[in-house]
Amino acid sequence: MKEKSKRLAFIKNASQYYGLIIILILMFAGFSIANKNFFTLDNLIAILKQSSIYGVIGLGMGILIINHFYDLSVGAILGMSGAVLAMITSSGLPVVLGVMAALVVGTILGTLNGIGVAFTGIPAFILTMATTQVFRGLVYIITGGMPISGLPDSLLYFGKGYVGILPIAVVVMIIVYIISYIFMNYTETGRNIFATGGNSVAARYSGINVKWTVILTFAISGFLAAIGGILLVAKLQSAQPAMGNSYEMDAIAAAAIGGVSLDGGEGSVLGMFLGAIILGVINNGMVMVGFDSYWQMVAKGVIIILAVGIDVYRKKLQS
C-alpha cells in the first residue's frame, strides 16, 4: 500500500516533465529522419558536450530565477574568470591555482551583484546590466584586449580528455547538477531560496534572512559562471576577451525552457537539465540538418516562446 502511494507520488512528480520529454522526443525523431547521423552515440555525446557550458551557467541562472532575480552579467563573469585562469596558467603558475582563482573571482563578482541588489534596491535587471559593462570592461583592461594563448597541456587535456566515454566537460556538468539537486532539495538554504523567491515577505516573516539568501544565490550563480569560464577556456585552448558575450541569454533560455517560473519560487534542477539539453539539441540538430546559424537563432526564439507560453497557459488553467 505504502509502496504504491510512493510510486504514484513519483509519477505525479515526473508528470511536470512530460512536456519537456515530449518536446525532446519529437525533436529527436525529426532530426533523426532528416539526418541519419543525428541519432548516433558520437553525436549524442557531442550534444551533451555542447550543452555543458550553458548547462552550467543556465543552472546558476535558474537558481537565481527561482529566487526571483536575474543576473545579466553571467556572460561577463564567465569572461573574467576565463581570463584570470588563462593569465595565471600561461604565466607558468600551477593550473590548480588558476582554477581556484577563477572560481574565487567568479564568486566574488556574483556576490557583489547580490550585495548591490539586496542592499540598494536597484532592480537586478538594471544593476546587472550595468555590472556587465563594468566586468566586461575590466576583462578588456586586464587582457589588454588581446587573446591569451600558450596554456599548459594539463589545462588543454581538461578540454579534450574523456572519463570513460564521456568528455570531462560533460562529467563536470553532471556532477554540478547532482550537487545542485541535493542542495536545492535537501538543505535548509535550498528551501530558503525557494521560499524567498515564492514570497519574500512571508519568507522574512518566517524568520528567514532574505538578504543573505539573495546574496548567496548571486554568489552561486557567479561560481557556476566561473566553472563555465574554465570549461570554455579549456575547450577553446585560449581566452578571448569577448568570451561568453550574450551567454546570459542562452542561460535564461535554458532555465525558462526547463520550466523555471519567471515569477519565482518554482522550478527544478531536473527541469533545468532538460532545458539545457533541449537547447543543445536545437543547436546541434539544426547544423546537422543544414540550417545556418541565423535560422538557429530564429528556432531558439520560437522554442522559448512556446515553452514559456505553455507554462503560462498551464498556470492560467490551474487558477
Place this chain on the structure above:
Amino acid sequence: MADYIIQLKDISKNYGGIQALKDITLGFERGMIHALLGENGAGKSTLIRSLSGVEKPTKGDIIFEGKSTLKLSPKQIHDLGISTVYQEPMQAPHMSVLENIYLGRMEKKGGVWIDKKKMREKLLRLMEDTEIYLDPDTGICKLGTAQRQMVEILKALSSDAKFVIFDEPTSSLTNDETEILFNQIKSMKKRGITVLYISHRMAEIFELCDRVTIFRDGMYIESNYLSEYTSDKLIQTMIGREIGDWFYKKEVKIGDEILSAEKISTGYLKDVSFKLRKGEIIGFAGLVGAGRTEVAKVLFGLDKFTGSIMFENEQYHPKSPRDAMNKGVVLVPEDRKIEGVVHTMNVRENITLPNLKALKKVLFVGRKREAGMGREMMERLKIKASGLRQLVSNLSGGNQQKVVFAKWLATEPKIMILDEPTRGIDVGAKAEIYRIISDLVERGISIILMSSEMPELIALCDGIYTMKDGKITGSLDRREFSEKAILTKIIEED
C-alpha cells in the same frame, strides 16, 4: 415619495464565500449630506466601491437619476456625475494639479492637441468660485493630504459631479484642515450636490450631516435624520448584535508577568506601555490605522523603536523576525496571503519553513522527520488538505491560517502575536481558530490579540487595551468588557 438621487435595489456582493453586502435596498435623498456609519467590516467600503463602479455587485441594481449604472465602467459612472474622494487620494503623483484634474478628459484643439490654456482658464474660474486656491502647475507629490483632497474636490466640481462620496477624508487632516474641508462640503450642498460622508468620528457627523445610514455585518439597518439620534444611540445601533454565546474560553490559571513594554515609540506609536502575563490573552482594540499592527511589528522585530521591553526579566530588543522567533516571540500576520504563507509551496514546506534548522541532521533536512512534523501539525490543528503535498494556495482561508498557526506552534513559542487572526474566515473556521487559541493558553503560551471584531476580543481576552492614533487610550479588565465600553473608549473624541 422622497426624491432619491441614487437608489440601491437588492444589492448583494460576495467575495468567494464571504458575503460583504446582503440585499441592500436604500436611497439617498437629493441635496443632503448623508453619513454612512458602521463598524469595520460592516460593508461600507464595498458599498462605496460598488457605487463608484470599481466593483460590480453580485446581484441587484443601482439606479442613478433613473439610469442603471451597473453595466458602466468607473469612468462612465464618473462622467455621469458620481465622484469619490478617498482618504488617500489616488492621483498621478508626478503630474501637475491641472493635469490631474483634467486627467482622462483633457480639452483638445482639433480633437488632438491638448489645450492647456482653455483648461487653465476653466480651472481659474472654478478656483474663484470655490475659493480653493492652488498653483495649477505644482506637482501633486509636493502637496499634503489636505491639498490633494482639495484637488479631488476641484476635479469633482469641474466634471459637474452631482453625487460626491467622501471616504474617511479627515483621518489624516489637522483640525484647521478639517474645518476648510467642511466648509467646502457645506458649499457643495448649497450648489445642490448630494454628499455621502463616511467617518468614524461622531462629532464630525453631528456637525456636518443631515441624515445618517447605518450598516452592520453587510446589512442595511436603518436611515434617519441625525436629529433623531444621540451619540450613544448611534453606537448602540452600530453594534446591535448580542455577544455570541457560541464560544466560551476555558478558564486558565494566569501566571507571572512575562513581558512588559515601557513607553514604546516609533514614527507612528507614541509611548505605548502594556503588560502581559504567562497564559494570558491581552487584546488591542482600535479602528483601522490606530497602531495595532505597528505594535505587533515592533514586538516581532520588524520595526525599530525607542523605549524598553522586558521579556522574562531580560531586555528584549529584537532586530529581525528571526531574532524574535529565536527568543520565542512569533507573529501570525494580518495579511495572510502576502505575509503569512508562501503560495508556491505546499502544506508541509510551509509548516516546516521556520523549523528546518531543528529538522536538520548535519547538513541535510531529513525528509521523514519533516513529513512527520507536517503530519503531526496537520492532525493537531485539523488542517483540511488533500495531503502534505497540497499547495497552500489551493486551501481555504481558514486552513491557510491554520497552516500559519502550525508553522509557529512547531517552534514552541512563548508569546504568539495574532494580528486579525480571523479576517476573511468563515464562521465555522473562526470557531476552530478560537479553540486553537484557547488550547494555546492552556499550554502556557501567552497571546497578544489585535482584532477589529468586538465579540472576538470580548470572548477571548483577559484584558483589553484600546488604541487610537498610535496611542493607548485606555485599558479594560475582563469584568468591564462590553462592546459599548470598548467602542466608546475608541471612538470618543479626546
